[in-house]
Amino acid sequence: MEDLTVSIKNLRQKYREIFKTSAEELEKRVNDIKPEGVGDIFDAYPIGSPGRLWQDSVLKMFDEDICREIFRKWNEILAYRKEFSCNGCGTCCRLACSEFSPEELKIKAEHGDNFANQFLSVFIPYESKEQAKQVYPEYIEMLEKNKEDKVYFYHCPKLNDCNRCTDYDNRPQICRDFPDNPLAFLPKSCGFEQWKQEIEPVALMLHSMLEIIEYYKNHIPVRTL
Numbered sequence: 744m745e746d747l748t749v750s751i752k753n754l755r756q757k758y759r760e761i762f763k764t765s766a767e768e769l770e771k772r773v774n775d776i777k778p779e780g781v782g783d784i785f786d787a788y789p790i791g792s793p794g795r796l797w798q799d800s801v802l803k804m805f806d807e808d809i810c811r812e813i814f815r816k817w818n819e820i821l822a823y824r825k826e827f828s829c830n831g832c833g834t835c836c837r838l839a840c841s842e843f844s845p846e847e848l849k850i851k852a853e854h855g856d857n858f859a860n861q862f863l864s865v866f867i868p869y870e871s872k873e874q875a876k877q878v879y880p881e882y883i884e885m886l887e888k889n890k891e892d893k894v895y896f897y898h899c900p901k902l903n904d905c906n907r908c909t910d911y912d913n914r915p916q917i918c919r920d921f922p923d924n925p926l927a928f929l930p931k932s933c934g935f936e937q938w939k940q941e942i943e944p945v946a947l948m949l950h951s952m953l954e955i956i957e958y959y960k961n962h963i964p965v966r967t968l
């Protein structure tokens with residue numbers, strides 16, 4: 744039996760290592776444009792001072808240079824997905840997980856959340872976790888072992904016993920796009936698993952960079968003086 748707990752543990756370890764490398768790389772980019780005699784990037788500087796101009800340049804570099812490059816690479820990853828295809832295992836139709844309950848999704852949909860709206864147009868909740876467990880026991884057990892936050896399990900009644908979608912032409916965009924997140928969990932039976940394996944290191948690196956940039960943006964005190 745597949746041990747997903749070990750896989751998730753390894754993935755987290757891999758992410759920590761990649762995160763450290765990304766943090767060092769970004770720190771180097773920040774310091775490469777640092778003026779002489781200026782302190783830390785997170786210090787507060789007066790408007791017009793070299794320190795403040797440096798902070799402005801760093802934020803500009805993040806937005807206009809690094810984030811654009813991340814976005815370009817992310818699109819390349821998604822374009823490469825077209826080299827792979829669904830093998831009709833049906834797992835993603837039989838088991839969809841959400842951190843939101845049906846009621847919460849309904850509220851989100853009513854407030855214009857397109858994903859929630861599409862999700863509710865096809866998926867209905869399992870009556871019990873035991874039913875969901877029959878589809879992919881290893882996955883549910885991994886969630887239990889990791890004591891993940893509340894997870895709700897859903898399935899689509901439009902899938903027939905031969906793993907075929909009975910409303911294929913009208914399936915919503917979320918079905919057509921799946922899987923559109925290389926960091927989301929995929930069952931081993933999925934035809935896109937190889938795609939995920941191949942692009943995972945790059946996807947982790949891009950994700951870590953975005954996380955670190957977000958930290959810089961939230962902690963550079965450009966509005967304090």
Ligand code: SF4
Nearest residue numbers: 836899901902908918
């Ligand atoms: S609508 Fe079709 S493709 Fe989408 S989840 Fe249901 S069975 Fe699967």
Ligand code: SF4
Nearest residue numbers: 829830833835933934
């Ligand atoms: S899990 Fe992957 S291979 Fe299986 S039905 Fe979904 S997209 Fe297709």
